[in-house]
Every structure is written in structure tokens, then in C-alpha cells.
Amino acid sequence: MGSIANPDPKGRLHAGNINPNVLAAKYAVRGELAVKAEQYRVQLEGASQEVQDTIPFDKVIFANIGNPQQLDQKPITFFRQVLSLLEYPPLLENEEALKTSFGYKQDVIDRAKRLLRDVQSVGAYSQSHGAPAVRKSVAEFIERRDGFPADIANIYLSAGASSGVNTLLNVLCAGPKTGVLVPIPQYPLYTATLSVLNATCVPYYLDESNSWGTDVEGIKAALTKAKEDGIEVRAIVIINPGNPTGASLNPEAIKDVFDIAVDSNLVVMADEVYQTNVFKGEFTSFKKRLRQLQQAAPGKYDHVELASLHSISKGMVGECGHRGGYFELVGFHEDVMENIYKFISIMLCPPVIGQCLLEMMVNPPVPGDPSYELYNKEYNSIRDGLYQRAQTLYEAFKKMEGVECQEPEGAMYLFPTINLPPKAIEAAKAANRQPDEFYALRLLDATGVCVVPGSGFGQKEGTLHFRTTFLAPGTAWADRIIKFHKEFMDEFR
Amino acid sequence: MGSIANPDPKGRLHAGNINPNVLAAKYAVRGELAVKAEQYRVQLEGASQEVQDTIPFDKVIFANIGNPQQLDQKPITFFRQVLSLLEYPPLLENEEALKTSFGYKQDVIDRAKRLLRDVQSVGAYSQSHGAPAVRKSVAEFIERRDGFPADIANIYLSAGASSGVNTLLNVLCAGPKTGVLVPIPQYPLYTATLSVLNATCVPYYLDESNSWGTDVEGIKAALTKAKEDGIEVRAIVIINPGNPTGASLNPEAIKDVFDIAVDSNLVVMADEVYQTNVFKGEFTSFKKRLRQLQQAAPGKYDHVELASLHSISKGMVGECGHRGGYFELVGFHEDVMENIYKFISIMLCPPVIGQCLLEMMVNPPVPGDPSYELYNKEYNSIRDGLYQRAQTLYEAFKKMEGVECQEPEGAMYLFPTINLPPKAIEAAKAANRQPDEFYALRLLDATGVCVVPGSGFGQKEGTLHFRTTFLAPGTAWADRIIKFHKEFMDEFR
Numbered sequence: 001m002g003s004i005a006n007p008d009p010k011g012r013l014h015a016g017n018i019n020p021n022v023l024a025a026k027y028a029v030r031g032e033l034a035v036k037a038e039q040y041r042v043q044l045e046g047a048s049q050e051v052q053d054t055i056p057f058d059k060v061i062f063a064n065i066g067n068p069q070q071l072d073q074k075p076i077t078f079f080r081q082v083l084s085l086l087e088y089p090p091l092l093e094n095e096e097a098l099k100t101s102f103g104y105k106q107d108v109i110d111r112a113k114r115l116l117r118d119v120q121s122v123g124a125y126s127q128s129h130g131a132p133a134v135r136k137s138v139a140e141f142i143e144r145r146d147g148f149p150a151d152i153a154n155i156y157l158s159a160g161a162s163s164g165v166n167t168l169l170n171v172l173c174a175g176p177k178t179g180v181l182v183p184i185p186q187y188p189l190y191t192a193t194l195s196v197l198n199a200t201c202v203p204y205y206l207d208e209s210n211s212w213g214t215d216v217e218g219i220k221a222a223l224t225k226a227k228e229d230g231i232e233v234r235a236i237v238i239i240n241p242g243n244p245t246g247a248s249l250n251p252e253a254i255k256d257v258f259d260i261a262v263d264s265n266l267v268v269m270a271d272e273v274y275q276t277n278v279f280k281g282e283f284t285s286f287k288k289r290l291r292q293l294q295q296a297a298p299g300k301y302d303h304v305e306l307a308s309l310h311s312i313s314k315g316m317v318g319e320c321g322h323r324g325g326y327f328e329l330v331g332f333h334e335d336v337m338e339n340i341y342k343f344i345s346i347m348l349c350p351p352v353i354g355q356c357l358l359e360m361m362v363n364p365p366v367p368g369d370p371s372y373e374l375y376n377k378e379y380n381s382i383r384d385g386l387y388q389r390a391q392t393l394y395e396a397f398k399k400m401e402g403v404e405c406q407e408p409e410g411a412m413y414l415f416p417t418i419n420l421p422p423k424a425i426e427a428a429k430a431a432n433r434q435p436d437e438f439y440a441l442r443l444l445d446a447t448g449v450c451v452v453p454g455s456g457f458g459q460k461e462g463t464l465h466f467r468t469t470f471l472a473p474g475t476a477w478a479d480r481i482i483k484f485h486k487e488f489m490d491e492f493r
Numbered sequence: 494m495g496s497i498a499n500p501d502p503k504g505r506l507h508a509g510n511i512n513p514n515v516l517a518a519k520y521a522v523r524g525e526l527a528v529k530a531e532q533y534r535v536q537l538e539g540a541s542q543e544v545q546d547t548i549p550f551d552k553v554i555f556a557n558i559g560n561p562q563q564l565d566q567k568p569i570t571f572f573r574q575v576l577s578l579l580e581y582p583p584l585l586e587n588e589e590a591l592k593t594s595f596g597y598k599q600d601v602i603d604r605a606k607r608l609l610r611d612v613q614s615v616g617a618y619s620q621s622h623g624a625p626a627v628r629k630s631v632a633e634f635i636e637r638r639d640g641f642p643a644d645i646a647n648i649y650l651s652a653g654a655s656s657g658v659n660t661l662l663n664v665l666c667a668g669p670k671t672g673v674l675v676p677i678p679q680y681p682l683y684t685a686t687l688s689v690l691n692a693t694c695v696p697y698y699l700d701e702s703n704s705w706g707t708d709v710e711g712i713k714a715a716l717t718k719a720k721e722d723g724i725e726v727r728a729i730v731i732i733n734p735g736n737p738t739g740a741s742l743n744p745e746a747i748k749d750v751f752d753i754a755v756d757s758n759l760v761v762m763a764d765e766v767y768q769t770n771v772f773k774g775e776f777t778s779f780k781k782r783l784r785q786l787q788q789a790a791p792g793k794y795d796h797v798e799l800a801s802l803h804s805i806s807k808g809m810v811g812e813c814g815h816r817g818g819y820f821e822l823v824g825f826h827e828d829v830m831e832n833i834y835k836f837i838s839i840m841l842c843p844p845v846i847g848q849c850l851l852e853m854m855v856n857p858p859v860p861g862d863p864s865y866e867l868y869n870k871e872y873n874s875i876r877d878g879l880y881q882r883a884q885t886l887y888e889a890f891k892k893m894e895g896v897e898c899q900e901p902e903g904a905m906y907l908f909p910t911i912n913l914p915p916k917a918i919e920a921a922k923a924a925n926r927q928p929d930e931f932y933a934l935r936l937l938d939a940t941g942v943c944v945v946p947g948s949g950f951g952q953k954e955g956t957l958h959f960r961t962t963f964l965a966p967g968t969a970w971a972d973r974i975i976k977f978h979k980e981f982m983d984e985f986r
Contacts, residue, residue, distance in 0.1 A: 012824065019666055019667050019668075030621055030838035038620065084584060086580075088576065091595060094594050123562040127531065197512075303505060321616045336505075345522075345524075353815065353846055
């Protein structure tokens with residue numbers, strides 16, 4: 001980034017006069033390290049042998065971003081067969097050939113026909129908040145998942161959960177006096193968006209010693225401090241299962257959050273995109289818990305405003321590139337919902353093919369359907385693979401000097417603490433880097449493994465971490481990390 | 494919208510404390526009229542015969558939005574065949590069956606293979622600004638179109654042009670003192686986004702008497718007034734061909750815009766999404782014109798900053814639902830480009846299948862390719878159909894009392910003036926409506942034709958218009974408008 005003090009001699013826009021809120025935003029997941037990793041990838045693919053020989057690894061492992069299909073996760077057959085028909089409906093004119101030459105089952109054909117009736121063409125705009133039939137399927141999914149009713153009028157489809165978060169924060173932030181409680185560490189979408197909106201991020205620290213759980217006293221203290229600073233705290237963000245922590249909240253912890261929301265009039269934003277990525281215990285949705293609490297203590301929770309978000313990018317679906325998702329609103333004022341609708345209508349609608357994929361994610365083949373057996377096999381194989389990879393990496397971290405890691409509970413990430421020797425900290429300082437950033441850069445240069453330093457997510461003062469996905473196949477890359485770490489420690493001990 | 498003065502008794506968020514900039518934003522294209530039209534559509538499909546009998550038409554015509562495939566425009570076969578293969582690559586394992594059972598040509602198969610090599614899986618995130626191979630195709634397209642080089646480093650893919658406009662305005666607006674020149678009438682994306690960003694819209698009026706051309710003196714006067722008001726005007730938006738006006742700018746008019754940009758240090762934002770929808774004369778891109786001017790007058794135009802936008806939603810492609818587009822930056826400061834990259838990376842990436850469709854739009858089959866003949870036939874048939882529909886509607890408007898309409902030049906819209914009798918104006922006032930809104934509501938209620946009142950785009954004080962697309966097939970709906978208009982005039986004469 002150039003010097004902000006010097007205006008551009010050519011009179012162009014420059015860092016000193018563009019939107020200062022965009023300038024201030026930070027988004028490390030796709031920052032310098034990711035750019036450097038991509039440069040390595042391009043060199044390894046296209047450069048001369050001479051250049052390639054200078055690179056000490058033969059493949060870049062993008063462990064910086066939860067992008068399953070960039071690694072080796074295969075899309076689920078049922079979903080993609082239906083999408084192929086939606087993209088080229090004349091295929092439906094020869095069902096026999098689809099079946100005999102390509103193995104399409106009758107339920108694939110039926111689903112495609114139904115979705116085409118619903119959306120007409122995937123090349124047409126849908127309603128701003130998504131095609132009614134897809135929203136209906138989402139509502140029915142939520143009812144099955146939670147055992148409580150869901151209303152299609154409260155379902156808004158989005159281009160991935162990120163776009164939903166962007167919408168919600170845009171509507172509920174009214175300037176620098178608006179505060180939003182954000183867990184630290186967090187997925188930097190939240191801090192970056194609050195920065196762009198010039199609203200105030202009110203950090204609350206997750207408790208690493210308690211499996212990265214929420215810390216009620218910590219949240220209350222953050223609230224009190226914000227109020228003292230003249231901040232009106234409007235909302236609390238919960239990422240469950242956690243990103244980058246992988247932690248999964250139990251029903252008691254969720255109740256604690258709602259109790260705070262009731263006491264302090266907070267909108268609860270539940271980012272539940274990893275809801276099917278749970279290894280330990282069972283996922284409880286915030287919506288279900290809220291309805292339980294409303295039944296158990298009539299009156300007390302009636303005015304809670306809850307927005308819960310979901311996505312087709314994660315879970316066993318992993319269809320990031322299709323940009324699909326939704327959010328459900330509970331308890332919101334009608335005027336606020338009207339403004340949410342208006343806001344999203346400015347961008348017209350989420351991608352329609354992604355909407356159709358969302359429909360299938362929430363309404364997959366069931367036992368007895370011709371495609372069920374294959375669907376189930378593929379789904380379970382992805383789930384089991386993720387679990388095994390998480391365990392492999394966890395075991396590797398346990399072996400590494402000065403590295404402490406919580407047992408994997410969910411999501412797609414591990415977020416180990418790294419205790420670096422003082423000499424490494426000094427070397428980082430000399431290189432004008434955060435110590436964890438210094439470590440991650442060295443890791444990338446030595447092994448081709450791209451992780452994100454903990455400072456990109458926020459961490460308690462004086463602690464250091466990095467986030468890695470456990471999506472990459474094989475164990476060789478974990479071995480590369482172990483070897484690098486030993487050499488790094490030896491160098492700076 | 495509820496009363497803003499009364500806070501919500503339940504302590505929830507309400508219109509009085511959410512983001513006032515979102516509250517203030519207006520977006521009529523998908524506003525009240527569109528919602529009412531959708532209600533009619535649902536009633537006509539699903540309601541009892543009794544309810545249906547109360548509705549004086551049997552079909553809603555959505556002429557409010559440029560959504561070709563919602564009406565009867567068929568997608569282009571080549572594009573969709575390739576997309577079907579991208580969605581389900583195992584189809585490529587039986588090329589023979591694709592050819593014999595479904596008529597796929599070899600170039601369809603080859604293109605799909607190439608795109609799959611480039612993006613790996615359409616379910617994976619791409620780079621934030623789009624897959625490199627797609628950006629390369631876009632750069633080559635621009636070179637062919639303009640006869641001047643284009644650099645892949647300056648190409649940013651987006652989720653439709655709307656998302657590109659959103660990015661650019663977010664980065665270049667630094668608060669209420671930032672002004673952006675916006676043509677009036679305009680596509681309300683611009684005013685709505687400036688409102689959300691709390692920046693200042695500096696309107697300049699297009700000259701209806703001169704085929705809705707740009708009026709240099711009017712722009713200069715708007716600039717002078719804005720400066721007097723303490724506004725730093727940063728950019729000028731040009732929509733060419735025009736939306737809602739349909740006007741197409743000649744090279745001399747484009748030079749005038751660049752001259753103003755040089756004099757006043759303005760970023761030129763050229764919204765060129767209708768660049769292939771030109772009936773009269775030839776489209777000249779702002780990029781081409783800039784390079785010509787830079788050659789003709791060395792030095793003078795060297796520091797011009799130009800952002801030009803394009804989309805897969807319009808033209809003969811009409812793939813709105815796939816949300817694809819791009820913008821090209823020329824002359825921007827490196828720091829500003831870095832911030833643009835950071836901003837878009839927060840939302841991860843545009844839909845990858847839409848990126849692939851963009852690649853095909855800019856790099857379609859050429860003479861000699863197996864798919865060329867069909868592609869060319871489909872393309873021309875859509876183009877000719879649009880021209881004929883525009884003419885039909887234009888002829889209809891010429892017959893209507895008090896209606897004046899410019900000859901269609903391009904885009905997908907007509908924007909006639911309507912001169913309403915004083916009694917109609919009074920009736921609108923009594924109904925608490927703008928007169929053109931009153932007219933459009935009556936038109937919808939009587940005929941099922943949904944148009945957007947001119948007030949949704951801005952219009953000179955005291956003038957009234959409406960915007961209609963000319964996408965709907967047949968002539969019956971034009972006849973319905975003529976009949977309604979006569980009855981409306983008779984009622985209020």
C-alpha cells in the first residue's frame with residue numbers, strides 16, 4: 001500500500017481520499033499469503049524448469065480457505081445431474097438416453113422438471129429474496145430439523161451466507177455508535193463488513209481453555225464497556241460450529257446467549273453454515289433452542305430477534321462456487337423486514353442455479369428414492385473423510401513442540417496455539433511482521449502449505465495461532481508441516 | 494412503512510433506528526408495483542375461479558424489468574450445452590451419446606473440457622476477481638472489439654454489473670461530501686447505492702428533445718452547483734446505451750464526457766451492459782474512444798480513470814439469473830485497485846458458472862465452428878425479435894393521445910412521456926400518489942401490464958413518463974395498453 005500522506009501527482013483517486021472505511025477493512029483469508037500461494041501455484045504450473053527447481057515443494061496446499069472442491073472433494077452426483085438438466089432442459093426430451101447412457105435416475109429427472117416449473121429458466125431473475133418454491137423447501141427443512149414451524153415469509157435466499165451477513169449488517173448498523181458483539185477469534189467477514197459500514201465491532205473473547213466456548217462473563221463485560229463508551233450494542237454474532245475454532249455449542253451455552261440477548265435487547269445473528277460439520281455431540285440450532293425456551297418460559301423470550309444463516313458452501317455439499325445460501329428471520333419488526341427486502345432487491349436476486357442447489361441440499365433424496373443409495377454413500381464418505389483428516393492433523397499437531405490444539409469438534413478447521421521462541425518473535429519484528437504471520441509465511445515458502453495467521457481472526461493479546469482447513473487429502477502435507485516446524489524451532493530456539 | 498417516530502414497544506429494531514441510509518434508499522423497479530403484479534400472478538395461477546373472475550386479465554406482463562427469459566426468450570443452445578457439461582462432467586465420459594442422442598457438437602465438448610481445466614470445478618471458489626482464464630478471454634474480447642490492447646490485470650469479474658457498480662461506488666465514495674454525477678432519468682441502482690453509502694447524488698438531466706443525449710452545459714452547471722455546495726464530485730456515471738431511455742451515444746458525445754472528466758478530475762463509470770442492444774448506428778465503447786483520444790491528443794487524456802461495465806444479463810444472452818459480468822479499470826492508482834480487490838474478496842468470488850457463461854459470451858462460436866450456424870441463427874433471431882417488438886410498441890405509443898416517445902435506438906426499453914389531464918393529476922393527489930405512479934397502478938389493475946413510473950428513475954420537474962421493456966412477445970399487450978390509455982384519458986379528460 002502506498003503512502004497515504006502523498007496525494008497522487010496525477011490527480012487520480014488514491015489511498016488518501018477513497019472510502020476510509022474500505023481502506024481500514026482487513027480480510028486476511030484472501031490477503032498477502034493467499035496471493036503469494038497463488039503465485040507459487042502459477043509458477044509450478046507454467047514456469048521453466050529452472051524456476052521450478054528453486055521452489056522447495058511441488059504442490060501448493062490451499063489450507064487457507066474452506067474450498068472443498070478446489071482440493072479433491074467430488075460434488076454429489078444427484079445435485080449435479082439435476083443441475084445439468086436445469087442448464088440444458090432439452091436433455092429432458094430424451095429421458096431414455098439419459099438413463100441408459102448416463103445413469104440418470106427417475107428422481108433426478110422428476111426433480112429437474114419440478115424445479116424448472118418453479119423457476120421457469122435458471123437464466124431468469126427470480127424474486128429478490130429467492131424463488132417461492134425454494135423458500136418453501138427451506139421452510140420445510142427447518143421444520144423437520146427443529147420440530148417447530150417455519151414461515152416461508154421469513155426466509156431470504158442469498159448468494160452464500162456472506163451476502164446474507166452483508167445484508168443484515170447493512171440494515172442494522174446505523175453508524176459508529178452502533179456496536180455488534182463479535183467473537184474473537186472470528187471469521188473476518190464480520191470485522192471487515194463492520195469496518196466498511198463504519199460501525200463498531202465489540203469483541204468478546206472465546207474461551208480457548210474451555211474448548212473455545214462462549215464466556216458469559218466476558219460477553220457481559222464487553223457489553224458494559226461498550227455502553228460506557230457510548231456504543232449502542234445492537235446485535236451479537238455467534239458462529240456455531242465455530243470458524244476458525246471448530247467449536248460446537250451445547251444447548252446450555254445457547255440459552256446463555258439468548259438470556260444476554262433478552263437482557264440487553266440484542267439481535268442474535270447465528271452463523272450456522274457448519275451445522276452438518278459436527279463430530280462431537282449433536283448440532284442444536286439457535287431457532288430450535290429459542291422455540292424451546294419460548295415454550296419453557298412463556299413471555300420471557302417473546303421479543304427475541306434471531307437471524308440464522310446457512311449455506312451450500314460447507315457441510316458435505318461444499319458447493320462454494322455456486323454461491324447459495326439463506327437466512328431465516330424470527331421476531332423482526334415488519335418495517336425492518338421491508339428494508340431488508342428493499343436492500344437485497346437493489347442487487348436483483350441470488351444466482352438461480354445456486355438457489356436450485358440449495359433446494360436440493362435441504363430436500364435431498366430419501367430412503368426409497370432411486371438416487372438415495374448413491375447419495376447416502378457419497379455423503380457419508382465425505383463426512384468420514386473430513387473426520388479422518390481432522391484427526392490426522394490433530395495427531396500431527398500433538399507431536400509438535402510448543403503447539404497446543406483443541407480436539408476437533410466441527411466445522412472445517414483447526415486453530416492451534418503456537419508458542420514461538422523469543423528469537424522468532426524478534427526475527428518477526430525485524431521483518432516488520434506479526435510473529436504468526438512471519439511463521440505462516442515461512443511455512444508457505446518452505447512447504448507450499450498456505451494457512452492463515454491467527455492475527456487474521458483476532459486472538460488474545462500475547463497468544464499466537466494459525467488456522468488450517470483439514471480438507472486436503474493424504475497425510476504427506478501434515479508431515480511437511482511437522483518437518484518445517486521442527487526446523488523453525490531449531491533455527492530460533 | 495410504519496411510523497418512524499414511535500419506537501417499537503417490544504424494544505426491537507424499527508424504522509427509526511436501523512441504518513437511515515438504507516431507509517432512505519429507493520428502488521422502484523422491484524417496489525410496490527412489482528409486488529402487486531406478483532400477487533396477481535399468484536392469484537391467476539392458484540386462486541379459485543371466483544377470485545380469478547374478479548381479475549380483468551388472464552396474464553401478467555412483467556414489462557417492469559429487463560428479464561428476457563422470464564418472458565419467452567430462449568437461452569442460446571451453445572452456452573447451455575456447455576454449462577450442462579460443467580455441472581455434470583461425467584457426461585463427458587460418453588461423447589458419442591452426447592452427440593447422437595442430444596446433438597452436442599465437438600466444439601461444445603471441447604469448450605467444456607477447456608473451462609473445466611481452467612476452473613477445476615464450478616463448485617469451487619475462484620480467485621476473488623474471477624478465474625484467470627475467463628479474465629483472459631474478456632481481455633481478448635475487449636481487444637477485438639476496440640482494436641486496442643486490454644490487460645487481464647485490469648479485469649474484475651462480478652455477479653452481474655450491479656455488483657460491479659456496488660464495488661466501485663463503495664470504494665470511491667468517502668461520505669456525504671463525495672458527489673457522483675448521475676444521469677436523470679437513470680437506472681435506480683445508482684441513486685439507491687449512493688443513498689446506502691450516504692454519498693451525494695449530483696443529478697444531470699438528459700436532453701429528451703435531443704434523443705435523450707448528454708447535455709454538456711447541463712453537466713457543467715451541475716458540477717458548478719455541487720462545488721458551491723461543498724461537494725467534491727469524484728465520478729460521472731454514463732449509461733450507454735441508456736436505461737431507461739434507450740439512447741445511444743455517438744463518438745462526439747463520448748469525447749465531451751472525457752473532456753469534462755479531464756477538466757474536473759472525474760472517474761468515468763461507463764455502464765455498457767446494453768452494448769449489443771443497439772438498433773441505430775454503431776456502439777462505441779468508452780475504452781475505445783479514450784484510446785483514440787489519447788492517440789489524437791498526447792498527454793491530455795493520460796490521467797483519465799475509466800471503469801467500464803458489462804454483463805451477461807442483457808444483449809442477446811439475457812442470462813440474468815446466472816449473475817455474471819465484469820468491469821475493466823483504466824488509469825486507476827495501484828492502491829485503489831488493491832482496495833477494490835480487498836473489497837470484492839470479502840464476498841469471496843462471483844458465481845463460477847456465471848463466470849463460465851461470461852467466457853462464452855465474449856468468446857462465442859465463430860464461422861467454421863460446428864456450433865456456429867445454430868448460434869448465429871439464434872442470436873440474430875433474438876436481435877430481430879427485439880427490434881420488431883420495439884417498433885411495435887413505438888408505433889402503439891405514437892397512436893396514443895398525449896404520449897410522446899423517442900424512436901428506439903437501443904437497450905431494452907422505451908420511456909415515453911405521458912401528458913395527463915389535470916383531473917388525473919388531482920385524482921393522483923387525492924390518492925396520495927405521484928401522477929405517473931397512479932397511472933401505472935391503474936394500468937396494472939386494468940391490464941396486468943406492469944411498467945415502472947418515470948418517478949422511479951427521476952424526470953424533469955413537471956414531466957411524467959413510464960418505462961416499459963419491449964421483451965414480451967405478441968402485440969396483444971400493446972393493444973391492451975392502447976385501450977386502457979383511451980379509457981383513462983376519457984375518464985379524466
